[in-house]
Amino acid sequence: MASHRFSSVSEEEPCCDISRKTKICLCVFFGLLIVVVIAVPVGILMWPRPHKEWKGEGTTAHFYEILMGRCYTYTQIVRPELGHKDCQKIGKAFTSAFLSKDPCSSTEQDYEPLMELTNQAVPCNKTLFWSKSSQLAHDYTRVRQNMFTLEDTLLGYMADGLRWCGDSGSSDMNYKSCPNWREDCSNNSFSVFWNTVSKRFAEDACGVVHVVLNGSISNPFDERSTFGRVEVFNLRPEKVHRLQAWVMHDIGSAGSDSCSSSSINVLKWILKERSIAFSCENNYGPIRLLQCVKNPEHPSCRF
Ligand code: N1C
Numbered sequence: 001m002a003s004h005r006f007s008s009v010s011e012e013e014p015c016c017d018i019s020r021k022t023k024i025c026l027c028v029f030f031g032l033l034i035v036v037v038i039a040v041p042v043g044i045l046m047w048p049r050p051h052k053e054w055k056g057e058g059t060t061a062h063f064y065e066i067l068m069g070r071c072y073t074y075t076q077i078v079r080p081e082l083g084h085k086d087c088q089k090i091g092k093a094f095t096s097a098f099l100s101k102d103p104c105s106s107t108e109q110d111y112e113p114l115m116e117l118t119n120q121a122v123p124c125n126k127t128l129f130w131s132k133s134s135q136l137a138h139d140y141t142r143v144r145q146n147m148f149t150l151e152d153t154l155l156g157y158m159a160d161g162l163r164w165c166g167d168s169g170s171s172d173m174n175y176k177s178c179p180n181w182r183e184d185c186s187n188n189s190f191s192v193f194w195n196t197v198s199k200r201f202a203e204d205a206c207g208v209v210h211v212v213l214n215g216s217i218s219n220p221f222d223e224r225s226t227f228g229r230v231e232v233f234n235l236r237p238e239k240v241h242r243l244q245a246w247v248m249h250d251i252g253s254a255g256s257d258s259c260s261s262s263s264i265n266v267l268k269w270i271l272k273e274r275s276i277a278f279s280c281e282n283n284y285g286p287i288r289l290l291q292c293v294k295n296p297e298h299p300s301c302r303f
Helices: 002-046 063-078 087-096 110-116 134-143 154-159 189-204 225-232 260-271 285-294
Strands: 128-131 207-212 241-247 277-282
Touching: 063 154, 087 110, 110 189, 128 134, 128 189, 128 225, 134 207, 134 285, 154 189, 189 225, 225 260, 241 260, 241 285, 260 277
Parallel strands: 128 207, 207 241, 241 277
Antiparallel strands: none
């Protein structure tokens, strides 16, 4: 009997050992299976995908910080009279307009919340447009502080000279490349922004409005420029009485008849059709003086 009991125990032990090992093996197996079936696909989905490559320069480094810094500088120092603007909200609305979105399918609606947070009245007779004459126009408003280019308003001031874009497959900005207007797509986040804010800037203008044009290039008025495509067509004839053009030649460049050139005639004609009066002056004195400050020795600057 004793020998029978002994032999039955010794027969069971190897059997129990095997089943414990088997259980451990099964646990490890199912554990691994869960990792493979769940964790790997989740990991793949969550893994940051490389941004698409575009032909244009990528988002400006420290874009958000620059935007915020400029917003506070403008509202606290440059134009404190503008009153309270919520820079945190403005910054969020700016980035929400393009982050996690296809940078080639940007729309005016994307920028609508940003536009609402940054509305700003420019006094009548004080709007200054420019085309291919950015430096000169801004030199002028720097000294004529009561005149405004778009970059002298909050939103233009914040965005001036920056580049930005996002990607539909990522919540980050693309710092490597952004779509170019010519080579990639026209509805890119950057161009749509300038079209949208330029449109509002023109719609809001009133009284006599001004434009600085570059008389040293073949077409001082370019119908494909933002000024020629967007701003001229969004002036409101019921409140804009006249457009005054100042066609400026670089110091030392030949020719002084730009106001009678064919491209300026096109501008005149478009405005006539829109019932807005037009006047034009070559080398407007006060702006000429600014050019001369930079070129005091030039013969044309000897008054
Ligand atoms: O295409 P443009 O000039 O005629 O645009 C200038 C015109 C101005 O009157 C502004 O109100 O349109 C507005 N505007 C800007 O304020 C602006 N700041 C920076 C348009 N574009 C602006 N930028 C960038 O310069 C933007 O990248 C755009 O494509 C250029 C346009 O410059 P431009 O051809 O000399």
